[in-house]
Amino acid sequence: MKDIVETLQAGAGKQFINLSAGNPLILPEVEQLWRDCTTELLASSEYGEVVCRYGSSQGYAYLIETIASDFNRRYGLDLNNNNILITPGSQSLYFCAANAFGGLTTNGGIKQIVLPLSPDYTGYGGICLFQDALVAYKPTLDVEEEAHTFKYRPDFSQLSITERTGCIIFSRPSNPTGNILTDNEVGKITALASPYNIPVLIDSAYAPPFPALNYTDMKPVFGDNVIHCMSLSKVGLPGERIGIAIGSSRLIQVLESFQTNLCIHSSRYGQAIAANAISSGALANISEQFIRPFYQKKFTMLEDSLNSAMPKNLPWFLHRGEGAIFAWLWFKDLPITDYQLYQQLKKVGLIVVPGSTFFPGLREEWQHKQQCLRISLTGSNEEIAKGMKLLAAVVQTVYQLSS
Amino acid sequence: MKDIVETLQAGAGKQFINLSAGNPLILPEVEQLWRDCTTELLASSEYGEVVCRYGSSQGYAYLIETIASDFNRRYGLDLNNNNILITPGSQSLYFCAANAFGGLTTNGGIKQIVLPLSPDYTGYGGICLFQDALVAYKPTLDVEEEAHTFKYRPDFSQLSITERTGCIIFSRPSNPTGNILTDNEVGKITALASPYNIPVLIDSAYAPPFPALNYTDMKPVFGDNVIHCMSLSKVGLPGERIGIAIGSSRLIQVLESFQTNLCIHSSRYGQAIAANAISSGALANISEQFIRPFYQKKFTMLEDSLNSAMPKNLPWFLHRGEGAIFAWLWFKDLPITDYQLYQQLKKVGLIVVPGSTFFPGLREEWQHKQQCLRISLTGSNEEIAKGMKLLAAVVQTVYQLSS
Incomplete structure (x- = not known):
């Protein structure tokens, strides 16, 4: 969000607790892994072939083979090289899919890009050259009043998948909410898409086997009309832009043909070091041993801080922390908008992201859209504890003033 | 071209002279430069910031600053950071431009992407989601009959730049022809575009200061409606996909806003090592001392081979070798198509690229489109010499059979 960047830049002198970041922290073990893989690449004669030559649009052959054999072993699949494409980050994968499967058709019609559960990743908002093609659906809410928690569910009574649908996209685990759609929910969505051969893109940027940022059990879903989409941005390679x-x-x-026209192929250094880290098993290990516990502890910490700081009598609800690197808070009947709340929090030195930016494609009015905040788990324990106290104080005042 | 890839793969046993490649050779001095820059990056604490963090959409700040100051010094410009964007290869730069400035407009009209001189880079053929928006213009030909050479010129009597034009693109030096539009010709094009504020993208993938693959004097052109587009693919970094x-x-x-939606940002390892190589002056030096002389000698060699092998009495014409890494041959009144000629050459073990693939956007019939070949300068001296002899023999037979 532009205002956040400008606030942080302008307030160089001022100390903010910045819990807005989507940029993962650099964990020392993770950086060391990539340094080691780079040293190995430099020592090999393969370096020139990787960096100094064009490659195939599909991706670096050794990475593709490595992923196929890793996933076949891990999930009992039967993948071959033709089942895998490497893209310059997963954002570009969704861009390709949105415009290849969705958007304007050659006869002037529109194929929709459907987001079956809104809120979802804000980056989906800009992937289609025809904004009108993006259509998101309001969820239902499972609320546990006493526990001050809730969970979004796809609203299958509303979700419409037809021959006018070009593709379906959702993140699992979800950025921003940390929600993980159940196997059953995913199965229902793919079943709706199947009769029309509609591709279902499951954005697995936070899923196992890497970065394995799931805090409840989950299994990746594969299938004939499923495109399982991964990213290496949460295993320490955001700078290298690798989508799978x-x-x-x-x-x-x-997708490969579209990509050829878009950018010829993805950059190869990141692909080469990733191939080594996947092939040795190091990437999955480091995900389970360092990355997942690190963020899971942060979530628990944040949950505890909220529970002790927030008044029990206010209608605040934390989305169940099932995965990803964010906490998602809903303030029912919030007397001001999320953006106004964001501004008030900024005044006391806390920066979080207003939730309304995470409803791309959901055009209908819905107060809930202006009642949420996304809080990043990338802060230190102290920042999170202090941040939640500041939040509690501001929110309390906001509700009180209106009553 | 798909047939070339399949031929080379299928003919694993057979020895082809492959003069089709667009993939530059790895020059040892160039690979060593990138290895040294990588070692330097690994030794620095900046490594984690480069590889393990998201960056800005615009590009790696140090690279942008370095380019601004290098170009300001070199060309007496007044660039600041806001004048520069790093893209994941220059193909993606043309994709962004074609769809941001050209293609379908919000009110349903079409803005054309104009290629003022056809033939030009085949990759422009796929950059616009609306193929009809791409419009190329037939050139005029300066032919020197005696010398068996020719040069394309933009046909300003035909070139139409209007409020319906979205942007203009041409390569200079040109892939596939090696043509360099004169300062005067470029000036005329930008002057036609200026009244409508139409961006003119000058694809400088082969231009100075790096890779400096110009064999006649040329100065890069800058200007208010000019986007000077560079690539690091011909200075040994094709694998890393860096466009500027x-x-x-x-x-x-x-372009930056479009890029944010497309892919967030370009990968950063390549940007970081490029920043070092530009800042030290090594990249421009290696271009002038190794890259340019290497390919210029190849062109002279090819020219000499052709002159001694090709019959004087046949109407063959070599495009003036002003730059880039290809030779472009025109066979006037060729009795067969370029594709048939390609097939015949394949039979005798020579692979080149049929010229007809380099006329994207030129829909009108023109026999010239089926009378050309692109020959890569990436072959060894022996391959080029032998290849030109094979070519001469086949071409001679082809003309004889028809007369």
């Missing part, structure tokens, strides 16, 4: 698509060769071929 | 756009902040801002 796994799906039927029919769908992968479409 | 230099232009007015107004145009750069449009």
